[in-house]
Amino acid sequence: MLGNTVHADGSLSPRLAARLDRAYQCYEQRQCKLVFVSGGVDASGTDEALAMRAYLVLRGVPSDSIVLDRSGNDTWSTARDASAFMRDRGLSSTLVVTQYFHLPRAMFALKRFGVREVSGTYPVFWEVRDIYSIAREVPALIWYGIRPL
Template sequence: MKLLKWVACLWLLISITVAAAGMLCSSRVADVAIVPGNTVDRDGVPAPGLAARLSRAKQCYDDGECKIIFVSGGTGLSGVNEATSMHAWLVRNGVPADKITVDPEGNDTWSTAQHASEWMRAHNHSSAMIVTQYFHVPRAMLAMKRFGVTEVSGAYPQFWQARDIYSVLREAPAFLWYAVRPFP
């Protein structure tokens, strides 16, 4: 029983630390803003959390903090590809289509980091800004660094939902896994 309490306390401490690190992260001007996918409705409309990410990425682009927005996502339960939906949202909201790169196979944060880093190297970009929810920023930044992108910062939207409690707790084991995860 003592071990279980110790593990629970450690898990909570790591979760809070990761979330706090995400909240304290500040964005820096970067070549590319990378937006990982999230839920998209059946009609192709990004769910509120994803729309908030996209809005923050658009703000970064509008403010000159990035030159290109790299959207990455797979096809979820809705049957709609997240990256394609994200591209459409950004274009509808005024980002030029030629300033958006679409990765339709970013099925998770790890594959998004792999694809984004490969694309960056192929296009001579060296700095990235991850745009995602605050609790997800540290793990996404870690993944980019694991794939060789050393200049990485993070940005997050001012968006909160009840599901964040679960998401914050999920980040502890996910962050630790990304720290030691072997490459395929």
């Protein structure tokens, strides 16, 4: 579960709430046993991963089923951290939750870090900002293909 904006007051951006709702659905439907929430901590101390865990716990996901990655400042870091977590526990498959336009790059990054089985899902959510985000994904995906591990 890749992070996104958490406001200084602790409220989640609509985009992040939609992702978390989709992650919750996957958990509830037993598509995953653990939810790996990954996000960074901004300069003011706002912690995306903690906010994501709190949101999921309020919806009924047990806290011991949620794994926090507080150093997932970007997709590359999240993929690195998630793959290391999986390797340490002998896990080989994951379901990525992010926006529809971001799935190819997130899935590719996990595969580059050695995760064998990667699938993805996304919330039904759209905003005008997606136009910029879609255009950004092409060069970002190319960079992830050549970026050293």
